[in-house]
Amino acid sequence: MAYADLVFTGGPVFTADAVRSRARTVAVADGRIVAVDTTDARDLIGPRTEVIDLAGRMLVPGFQDAHVHPVWGGLDMLRCDLAEYATATEYLAAIGDYASRHPDDEWILGGGWQMSAFPSGTPTAAALDSVVPDRPAFFPNRDGHGAWVNSAALRLAGIDRDTPDPADGRIERDAAGHPSGTLHEGAMTLVNRLLPDEPLERLTEALLVGQRYLHSFGITAWQDAIVGPYGDAGDPAPAYLAAAAAGTLTARVVGAIWWDRSKGLEQIPSLLDRRDRYRAGRFAATSVKIMQDGVAENFTAAMLEPYGDGHGHPTDNSGISFVPPDVLSEAVPLLDAAGFQVHFHAIGDRAVRECLDAVEEAIARNGRGDNRHHIAHIQVVHPDDIPRFRELGVAANMQSLWATLEPQMVDLTLPFLGSPRDAWQYPFGDLLRSGAVLAAGSDWSVSSPNPLAAIHTAVNRMAAPGFEEGDYDAFLPEQAIDLATSLVAYTAGSAWVNHLDTTTGTIETGKYADLAVLDRDPFAGPADEIGATRVLQTFVEGERVYAAPDA
Numbered sequence: 001m002a003y004a005d006l007v008f009t010g011g012p013v014f015t016a017d018a019v020r021s022r023a024r025t026v027a028v029a030d031g032r033i034v035a036v037d038t039t040d041a042r043d044l045i046g047p048r049t050e051v052i053d054l055a056g057r058m059l060v061p062g063f064q065d066a067h068v069h070p071v072w073g074g075l076d077m078l079r080c081d082l083a084e085y086a087t088a089t090e091y092l093a094a095i096g097d098y099a100s101r102h103p104d105d106e107w108i109l110g111g112g113w114q115m116s117a118f119p120s121g122t123p124t125a126a127a128l129d130s131v132v133p134d135r136p137a138f139f140p141n142r143d144g145h146g147a148w149v150n151s152a153a154l155r156l157a158g159i160d161r162d163t164p165d166p167a168d169g170r171i172e173r174d175a176a177g178h179p180s181g182t183l184h185e186g187a188m189t190l191v192n193r194l195l196p197d198e199p200l201e202r203l204t205e206a207l208l209v210g211q212r213y214l215h216s217f218g219i220t221a222w223q224d225a226i227v228g229p230y231g232d233a234g235d236p237a238p239a240y241l242a243a244a245a246a247g248t249l250t251a252r253v254v255g256a257i258w259w260d261r262s263k264g265l266e267q268i269p270s271l272l273d274r275r276d277r278y279r280a281g282r283f284a285a286t287s288v289k290i291m292q293d294g295v296a297e298n299f300t301a302a303m304l305e306p307y308g309d310g311h312g313h314p315t316d317n318s319g320i321s322f323v324p325p326d327v328l329s330e331a332v333p334l335l336d337a338a339g340f341q342v343h344f345h346a347i348g349d350r351a352v353r354e355c356l357d358a359v360e361e362a363i364a365r366n367g368r369g370d371n372r373h374h375i376a377h378i379q380v381v382h383p384d385d386i387p388r389f390r391e392l393g394v395a396a397n398m399q400s401l402w403a404t405l406e407p408q409m410v411d412l413t414l415p416f417l418g419s420p421r422d423a424w425q426y427p428f429g430d431l432l433r434s435g436a437v438l439a440a441g442s443d444w445s446v447s448s449p450n451p452l453a454a455i456h457t458a459v460n461r462m463a464a465p466g467f468e469e470g471d472y473d474a475f476l477p478e479q480a481i482d483l484a485t486s487l488v489a490y491t492a493g494s495a496w497v498n499h500l501d502t503t504t505g506t507i508e509t510g511k512y513a514d515l516a517v518l519d520r521d522p523f524a525g526p527a528d529e530i531g532a533t534r535v536l537q538t539f540v541e542g543e544r545v546y547a548a549p550d551a
Contacts, residue, residue, distance in 0.1 A: 003046025004029045006513070006542050011054025012521050013037070015507040016061050016491045020484050026059060028513040031541030036509055052537075058521045060487065061507050062220025062514035062538065063451040064252075064494035066397050067343070067376045067441030069144075069225055071203055071236035074210030076445045078202070080110025082139070083445065086469075088117050088127065095139070096131030107195060108137040112445065113148060115141055115297050116407035116469075122172045123148045125181030138191055143446045145295045147188045154179050157191045166190070168261060168322050170298070184298045185320070203239040211243075211251055215546040217450050218516030218535035221252035223441070223498055225343060225376065227278065227285050228258030237278045237285060244281030250545045252514075254498045255285030256343040259331070261322045268334055275340070286499070287341040290331070291322055293351035296379060297412040301348035303421070304382060310415040318350065325354045332358035333365045336373070341499075343397075344375045349382040349424065356388045363392065374439060374497050378431075380417065380424050389436035395497050396431045397439045398489060400458035401447050403428065403479070405472035428458060429479040438481075438489040439497040451490045452522070456531030458486040464531025483523060483530065513542040517551070 004027040013023035015036070023037030027044045035041035045051060076083065080098035082091050091113050099108050115121030128137055128150035136153035140146070154160075161177040169186030171179050183191060198206075214222065227237045236255075243249035255278055257271050271288055278285035294300025299307050302319040309315050323331070335342055336359075344355040355375050362373075374395035379402070389396050403426035414422050432438060440458075442449040448467070456464035458481050461474040474480075481489075495505025504514050517537040522530045538546035 002029065004034060004044035004049050006050050006052065007041065007045050008052045008054055008059050008515070008517070009042070011057045011059060013059045013507055014487060016488050017506045017508060020488065023507070026507060026515075028542040031513055031543070033507060033509055033511050033513050036507060052517070054517065056521065057536065058518045059507070060218070060516050060518060061491040061505055062516050062540065063218045063490050064498060064500070064505065065214065065219050065222040065441045065444070065449060065451070066374070066439040066494040066497050067225045067399065068214070068222045068444050068449060070210030070214060070222065070444070071207045071224070071239055072233045073213070073445035073449070074206030074208070075198070075203070075233050076111050077209050077213070078206055080108065080139070081112055082110060083112035083142070086114065086117060088123065091117065092127060092131050095128070095137070099132050099135070106135065108132050108135055109139070109195070111140040111142075113139060113141050114408065115146070115412060121297055121408075121412050122180065122182040125149060125151045125154060125179070128181060138195065140188070143295055143297075145185055145300065146298055147183045147191065149181055149183060149191055153191050154181070156194060159190055163190070168320060170300070185294045185300050198234045200238050200242060203234060203236065204242045207236065207239040207243055208248060211249070212546070214251065214449055215538045216535065218538050219251070219449065219451065220514040220516070220538060220540050221495070221498060221500055221504060223254040223256060223287065223343065225256050225443070226258050226289050227255035228260075228274070230258050237274070240283040241278070241280050244283050249282050250540050250543075251282065252498070252500060252504065253283045254287055255283065256287040256289035257285050259288055259290045259323070261291065264327055265331055265334065268338070271340070272338060287343045288335050289343045289345070290328070291345040292328070292355055293319055293322060293346060293348050295347055296417065297408060299416065301379070302351040302354070303348040303380070304350045304353070305421070307416045308418040312418070319348050321351065321354060325357070328354055328358045329361045333362040336362040336369060336371055337366050339371065341371045342373045344373070345377055346375050347377050347379045349380045349385070349421065352378060352381050353385055356385055356392060356394060359392050359394055368393065372497055372499065376441065376443075379426060380421055381427050382424065383430075386427060386430045387434045389431060390434050395437040395439050395493070396428070397441055397497065398426070398428055398458065399441060399443050399447070399454070400426070400428065400486070401442065401454040401467070402426065403461055403475060404457050404463045405475045406463065406469040409475070410472070423476060425476060427479050428481050432481050432485060437493060437496060438485065439493040440486070440489040441494065452533045452535075453531045455483065455486040455490060459483050459527055459530055465529070467531070483527070513539055515539045
């Protein structure tokens with residue numbers, strides 16, 4: 001008789017299957033689940049079987065992050081990482097300390113600051129000069145849609161009061177028109193094109209750092225939301241190929257190849273070429289990432305109506321559609337016909353509609369396929385567009401950690417959206433009730449990759465324990481979704497988006513043993529404690545890739 005390599009028993013098993021059934025025992029052999037909650041599972045325990053007593057703790061499918069940047073997140077952890085700090089004073093102290101410890105670095109690089117730490121969300125070069133006066137410094141903010149630079153970086157890039165704003169961005173300026181130290185969206189390129197290239201060894205190290213971090217949260221697969229040259233970190237794809245060749249890529253990864261918005265349809269042959277080349281081991285770049293707009297906090301998210309001025313009056317700015325709608329409606333049908341999945345970034349209601357319109361055009365030309373296009377972020381969605389997700393087969397890719405009241409929302413977003421748009425934000429409940437497919441991701445390093453913190457917010461519409469940034473009420477609680485639905489979105493839903501649903505995403509016989517052990521059954525406690533749940537162990541194909549010290 002062939003015995004199991006691994007058996008989990010003695011605790012609840014959330015299978016995430018179609019009926020969300022519960023089990024108590026799971027057996028694993030040769031990397032696959034061979035029995036679930038049957039007499040066979042217990043009979044498969046042999047002399048060499050590792051038996052894990054769950055002791056009432058829950059076993060879940062490995063989480064899958066449908067929108068994340070692990071190489072860049074790992075690189076942030078290797079650079080001057082500001083993610084653990086919250087105030088301008090803390091940021092400057094950390095940067096100054098890092099600069100003093102790296103006297104030979106040509107550039108001082110890092111990132112992770114919050115816009116809410118600075119007046120109007122825009123830090124100044126003068127402040128950065130106080131701790132880095134002698135070398136150029138470049139620090140993207142947490143959402144990656146703006147950067148803080150010092151005077152040395154501005155001088156090196158030749159940015160002065162006569163430098164025009166690029167079409168896809170904005171240079172923040174003082175009252176006299178001089179650049180003040182914050183660059184929004186495409187304006188970042190004026191500086192980051194000058195950054196030294198990161199060697200492959202460094203990018204591979206960053207990937208492995210990021211992978212270890214994601215595994216510590218029970219994440220076993222993800223979609224890297226930008227594969228290609230972008231920003232200040234280079235192309236992640238060679239790092240994935242190197243890790244796959246070395247056998248160190250333990251996660252399953254779908255890459256979303258960057259659509260260069262400075263080009264048009266002529267780039268499609270190069271995307272096809274990269275799809276062929278960017279494939280090894282558990283990595284395959286089968287998606288294309290189109291960033292359709294920016295973010296609401298810097299007024300670059302594309303809105304159907306203009307932003308307000310914060311005092312109830314409209315402005316003349318309704319954000320930026322980075323890809324002109326007429327180009328988008330040609331590009332998406334061509335990508336769809338070529339078998340690409342399209343992974344859209346859309347924050348504003350106009351951007352969401354433009355993406356849905358482009359998918360509708362693809363269906364009109366090509367018929368319905370199985371590419372599983374999805375729209376990430378979905379911050380502001382016009383009510384008329386809610387049912388179109390289901391009608392067009394477009395998945396709603398939630399970053400639910402953001403669906404809460406915190407200073408950036410309260411001070412930099414709500415006053416400028418105004419009514420009724422302020423109530424159209426993160427409409428997960430409406431999307432669920434409309435029948436849309438829900439997937440979930442973090443956008444790390446923009447925000448924490450902790451799925452259980454995000455699930456807590458999806459259920460409570462309030463920040464998880466340890467993530468609070470003030471004493472706020474629930475944010476649009478009518479848009480909350482239940483715990484089981486949120487867990488399914490972060491497992492089976494994201495597996496569906498990643499075309500990994502036939503082999504992962506649920507705990508069923510025959511599927512890979514990609515699993516996570518939690519420190520409790522989150523269904524057994526109050527909803528306001530969901531976010532306190534921790535991951536104790538993570539497995540990929542039955543191999544332990546993470547164990548907490550108290551596991």
